[in-house]
Amino acid sequence: MVKDAPDRTKSIAQQVREVIQVRPSLLDSLKMGIVNYSALARMLQDEIGEGSTEAVKAAVIRVAEELEKEKKLQEEEVRIILKESKVRLQDKIAVITSPIKINLPYIVTAFLTDSYVYIVDQTTISEEMPKQVQIISNLVALILLSPSRVENTPGFVAFITQLLSSRNINIIEFISCFTNTIIILDSKDALNAFSLLQNYT
Numbered sequence: 001m002v003k004d005a006p007d008r009t010k011s012i013a014q015q016v017r018e019v020i021q022v023r024p025s026l027l028d029s030l031k032m033g034i035v036n037y038s039a040l041a042r043m044l045q046d047e048i049g050e051g052s053t054e055a056v057k058a059a060v061i062r063v064a065e066e067l068e069k070e071k072k073l074q075e076e077e078v079r080i081i082l083k084e085s086k087v088r089l090q091d092k093i094a095v096i097t098s099p100i101k102i103n104l105p106y107i108v109t110a111f112l113t114d115s116y117v118y119i120v121d122q123t124t125i126s127e128e129m130p131k132q133v134q135i136i137s138n139l140v141a142l143i144l145l146s147p148s149r150v151e152n153t154p155g156f157v158a159f160i161t162q163l164l165s166s167r168n169i170n171i172i173e174f175i176s177c178f179t180n181t182i183i184i185l186d187s188k189d190a191l192n193a194f195s196l197l198q199n200y201t
Contacts, residue, residue, distance in 0.1 A: 012051035016044055016059035030064040031071045037061055074155045081153055082200035085146040089194050093139040094122035095173055095184060099132055107141065108175050108182055119173060119184060139172060140190035144181040144197070151178065160197070169193050 010018075020026050029035045041057035048056065096102065096118040104125065106118040122137050129135065150156055157176055160183070164171060169192060173184035185193055 012048070012055045013059040013062065015048050015051075016056055017063050019044055019047065020060070020063055027067065030060075031067045033064070033068065035060075035064065037064070074153075075159065077153055078156050078159045079200055081146055081150050081156060082144075082159075082197070085144045085150075085201055087194065087197050087201050088143050088145075089190055090121075090141040090143060091187065091190070092122050093141045093184060094120050094125060094135055094137045095139060096120060096125075096129070097134045098130070100130065102129070102133070108177070108180075110175065117173070119175070119182065136172070138187055140185050140187050142183040142185055142190065142193050142197070144183075146179050146181065148179055150181075157181070163196055164193055167192060167196060169196075 020030065026035075026040075037057050037060050038053075041053050041060050044060065045051060045053045045056040090107075093107075096104075098116050098118070099114065101116055102118065104118065104120060106120045108119045110117045119141065125135075144160075146156075157174075160181065161171065161174070164183070169189045170186065171183055172186065173182075175182045183193070
């Protein structure tokens with residue numbers, strides 16, 4: 001495979017930063033501080049095709065320091081927002097997936113390319129549904145009500161999903177809109193998820 005010619009107008013540091021920025025796995029690893037800088041520098045130096053390994057390694061370390069600082073600031077802001085958020089649980093929730101529009105009261109709905117998804121209070125389902133409709137019942141909604149600046153805070157959703165994932169809690173549905181974050185869970189996971197988030201509120 002023929003490599004692209006290196007861009008001589010950009011510094012080694014700029015090229016290293018650009019290569020890292022388009023690779024989420026590298027970004028995450030650098031943020032967590034679990035990267036062998038020398039090995040990564042050799043890989044990137046071969047890819048960039050110019051500069052010494054030492055220069056590339058120095059650039060990698062600078063990027064890692066910037067990412068670590070950015071992560072700390074981001075997580076601090078997310079924690080502050082969670083502290084200002086209200087968390088509540090609602091049981092007897094059902095998720096209805098239908099290829100056709102259904103007229104029924106819902107908590108929240110999403111219109112997909114080929115179906116409609118309704119999150120409803122299952123006690124309001126009174127009439128028989130068409131055969132093609134799928135219903136998952138006896139779920140729990142974990143609802144977060146946050147201050148309005150949550151919309152402009154990167155990492156809020158990622159923090160919550162990673163927190164739940166770290167405890168092996170499966171998210172059945174997740175909807176984030178304006179100041180509301182609604183997480184639909186199996187009832188067996190509800191109290192564990194609730195107590196996890198309450199630690200931050």
